[in-house]
Amino acid sequence: MEKDSKRTTIYDLAKLVDASPSAVSSVLNGTWEKRRISKNLAERVTKLAEEQGYSVNVQASLLRRERSNIIGMIVPKYDNRYFGKIAEQFEVMARARGFFPVVTCTQRDPELEFEAAKELISYQAECLISTGATDPDRISAFCAASGVQSINLDLPGKNAPSVISDNYAAARDLTKLILDRCETELGWGGPLRFVGGRLADHNTAARLEGFLSAHKERSISVPASYIMATGYSAEKAANALALFRPDHPAGLFVNSTISLEGVVRWHSELEGGADQVRYGCFDWDPFGSFLPGNVGMVEQDVTTMLIKGFELIGRPATSTGQILVPCKIRVF
Amino acid sequence: MEKDSKRTTIYDLAKLVDASPSAVSSVLNGTWEKRRISKNLAERVTKLAEEQGYSVNVQASLLRRERSNIIGMIVPKYDNRYFGKIAEQFEVMARARGFFPVVTCTQRDPELEFEAAKELISYQAECLISTGATDPDRISAFCAASGVQSINLDLPGKNAPSVISDNYAAARDLTKLILDRCETELGWGGPLRFVGGRLADHNTAARLEGFLSAHKERSISVPASYIMATGYSAEKAANALALFRPDHPAGLFVNSTISLEGVVRWHSELEGGADQVRYGCFDWDPFGSFLPGNVGMVEQDVTTMLIKGFELIGRPATSTGQILVPCKIRVF
DNA sequence: CAAATTTGCTCAATCGATGGTGCACGTGAA
DNA sequence: TTCACGTGCACCATCGATTGAGCAAATTTG
Structure with missing residues (x-):
């Protein structure tokens, strides 16, 4: 009973409920009341979408909206608690702010770092956070050329604002x-x-x-x-x-x-x-x-560092300074 | 001299080199020889693209190609070496195979797990690997309905093939x-x-x-x-x-x-x-x-587990069995 | 020199979702 | 009966990249 070949699209759903694709779209993205779609149709569409296992093609949606909601982070390694915690917290905080976090691990390899940054920008990431990058300036420069905001975390750079431990x-x-x-x-x-x-x-x-x-x-x-x-x-x-x-x-x-x-x-x-x-x-x-x-x-105070980092998002890129975050010292 | 508003597109480049967008596109995606574009034009386009900080809009490209190259992984935590190594190795191996790896950390929260899975599918992920998922069957079922392959790692499930430690x-x-x-x-x-x-x-x-x-x-x-x-x-x-x-x-x-x-x-x-x-x-x-x-x-033998996992990708989903991977024992 | 090839590109449709515009129909008031 | 609105939706251009089809100019062949 399911499509066996392709993913279900709004056009498929439109045919099935006998409505237009735009009506289906507006129901599924929540703008149906604004667009004066009847509650009746809205419910039919919603129900059908669930039955058919429909999920938006974000590629198409974002292409049209010209926003990606993607926020990228580059991390060198997951082999210690520090970077692990950064990645984890970053994801939580990004999601809480409505972003889709994409974290990628670049093995302390400058080339891979740069490649990963370019890839994230290709995916239209709206902001890129370079954590512990070996060559943050190169990444920031590329981001700047592509009109993407970039922020340095853990290691400072000259071309973008940096949040680092004291x-x-x-x-x-x-x-x-x-x-x-x-x-x-x-x-x-x-x-x-x-x-x-x-x-x-x-x-x-x-x-x-x-x-x-x-x-x-x-x-x-x-x-x-x-x-x-x-x-x-x-x-x-x-x-x-x-x-x-x-x-x-x-x-x-x-x-x-x-x-x-x-x-x-x-x-x-x-x-x-x-x-x-x-x-x-x-x-x-x-x-x-x-x-x-x-x-x-x-x-290191990961939570505070990330909070400071997120505060920079959307700000004019004028501030190229360093933000110092104090560490906690654990005495045994 | 750079665009201050938008990202550069192939249309911008086309105007600048005085060629058609399709010629520019084929130069940039490597099909220009097949499409009999002159080396001269190809070089001019490549140079200009670099100068302008161009990078493809993957959203648009993938929409057209109907392939995403995205391979998703869900991981519970980064708070131990095991999952950290899994994430790291997964990224390396995925990249080596031409995929774009997206790893996301779901805090052992079944709801978040499922939400993250849906999100990855919205991004047209071609395959989803659920690692240590609390409810892998729900995820596999959703993947199946969307026509996306899913694989369980570390913890077995009933609806998808599983690679687990012995x-x-x-x-x-x-x-x-x-x-x-x-x-x-x-x-x-x-x-x-x-x-x-x-x-x-x-x-x-x-x-x-x-x-x-x-x-x-x-x-x-x-x-x-x-x-x-x-x-x-x-x-x-x-x-x-x-x-x-x-x-x-x-x-x-x-x-x-x-x-x-x-x-x-x-x-x-x-x-x-x-x-x-x-x-x-x-x-x-x-x-x-x-x-x-x-x-x-x-x-646990992360490398072998991942190799076995990657071997399953693209296979018909018939094999719902468990693949057992022996562990190494470290004696102190 | 005309016909046949080859070279080097352009055109236009398309992927799926979105949103501005507009149209038909229904209801109520004058 | 007519006009003004309000309701409920459909139409279509659009985002950027891709690709099959096709065409003019240059070159080769007979």
């Missing part, structure tokens, strides 16, 4: 926390080591600044060799630490949960001296508080 | 592993407790079967009160265990990483006796191996 302040506070705990628990005063990330990245740079400023505040000087920002993967963090077998108190500032995986692996393989190590991590994970030696983590 | 076998093996380790490390022979999940869920049921069968194989009887499948959240697991303060060896089979969070919280709050507890978890997390007491985790 990495500096949170890193400074986390550094102080770790130093304090080294002092009270180990009777040792630093300096800490900085593990993970890339100095060329804005976020790593800002965090390093906070890290150094906390040391400076206490007049602790940090040897250059203590800055081990050798990349993001767990392996790179583990490798950077491989030769470090402390026989005295030590402390680490870990720059992401991914790096933390490497640090914890290293830590678990220390024979003695493992209990002489304290560390903290910039980023949160639910298992973090159970890791021996971990004194605290920074949780 | 929960039974992996649970049996994990149970044996935990029992073995209780024996060798604690000199204690079970029975274990089963924590987390919901018995009404297919996966939990299959895992419980495996759990019980491993016990039976060793002639260990499991008291009914040891089955604590009270839900998925960390809180529920922690609550279920709250009154359990073992002063003797104990072992737990934990049904998901979410439940594991609760278990680890409980475990970390045990004063004495914490080292008399061993557990294993059905699901993998990179920090799992560092949790004291954790003897192993089951990692």
Whole structure:
């Protein structure tokens, strides 16, 4: 009894209820009262549409309306709680605002990032949010040329407004926390080591600044060799630490949960001296508080960041500034 | 110099290069050689398109072509590595096959699940993969009525083919592993407790079967009160265990990483006796191996599951069977 | 040099939904 | 009986890209 070949269209329904396609259309999109369609016909159409499993061809509808309601988001990875939460919350908030959210994961690959952005724009996305993009400016530039609004999240860019965590302040506070705990628990005063990330990245740079400023505040000087920002993967963090077998108190500032995986692996393989190590991590994970030696983590305030981001939508693109959102620090 | 109002269309480009829209279209979609457009014109059009920041209106293009290339996926949460990896890999594999992947996260909410499915179908998705859906049959039924293929992943359904992990076998093996380790490390022979999940869920049921069968194989009887499948959240697991303060060896089979969070919280709050507890978890997390007491985790084989899933695409919907994919067991 | 091909494009219909315009019919008032 | 409205709908152009059909000009063939 169902169509076996094609999807049902308003023309099919029109024939079946013996009315015009435009009448059917207006019933189905809710404008029937405005268009003075009788309640009788409206009910017949609605009923039939349900029976036939009809659903609008959004392609056609949007083509005509010249609005897509699509809001795109680019995310690098789903391999930590931060980006997972961003994607989840983004979807909820977008839907609550009547958008159709499309999130796509680009593997930290600049080319793929750009391709995905172009694809989203082809789908007439009305706004594109680049999260943690490696090359946000290229994306913003393309968006601008296509007349699409773009917003940077997590990582700032020059061509579009950016909502980012206050990495500096949170890193400074986390550094102080770790130093304090080294002092009270180990009777040792630093300096800490900085593990993970890339100095060329804005976020790593800002965090390093906070890290150094906390040391400076206490007049602790940090040897250059203590800055081990050798990349993001767990392996790179583990490798950077491989030769470090402390026989005295030590402390680490870990720059992401991914790096933390490497640090914890290293830590678990220390024979003695493992209990002489304290560390903290910039980023949160639910298992973090159970890791021996971990004194605290920074949780970025995803909800606030997204709220600020959504506030920018529809605004004139004049504001190219950065919006800083404070982080929460979780002490274990 | 750019259009300030609208997106550039092929008609704009046509005027600018003084050619017909159809010539422009064929240049831009790659059919120009077939349509005997000169290389000269093709190059001029391509250049201009780039200058103008042109990108196809996919809405219009797909409307005409009557193919969307969209492949949809519904995922419950991004709050564990399993679903995160599924989403990521799905996107990579879909793109490699020329699809445009749209993943949407439905918060384990049956209504939202269904709404999202309908929305994806409105966007003319050619195939819909329901991952861990709470009500996959309702979705499959709707897809069938709309003539859209649907596939179940992770959780089986009756109206569409399903690719799922071999929960039974992996649970049996994990149970044996935990029992073995209780024996060798604690000199204690079970029975274990089963924590987390919901018995009404297919996966939990299959895992419980495996759990019980491993016990039976060793002639260990499991008291009914040891089955604590009270839900998925960390809180529920922690609550279920709250009154359990073992002063003797104990072992737990934990049904998901979410439940594991609760278990680890409980475990970390045990004063004495914490080292008399061993557990294993059905699901993998990179920090799992560092949790004291954790003897192993089951990692579901996401890659194989997705490969099997993609193999089903385009097939006649006759095959409504279940495809079982073995899991990997990680021993700590 | 005329006929036959080939080259290089243009025309116009079409996909499905939408919404401005307009028409026929019914009702009530003058 | 006539006119003014109101009701209930149909008609048709339109969004942008695509594609089969077709045509004029250039080139080759006999």
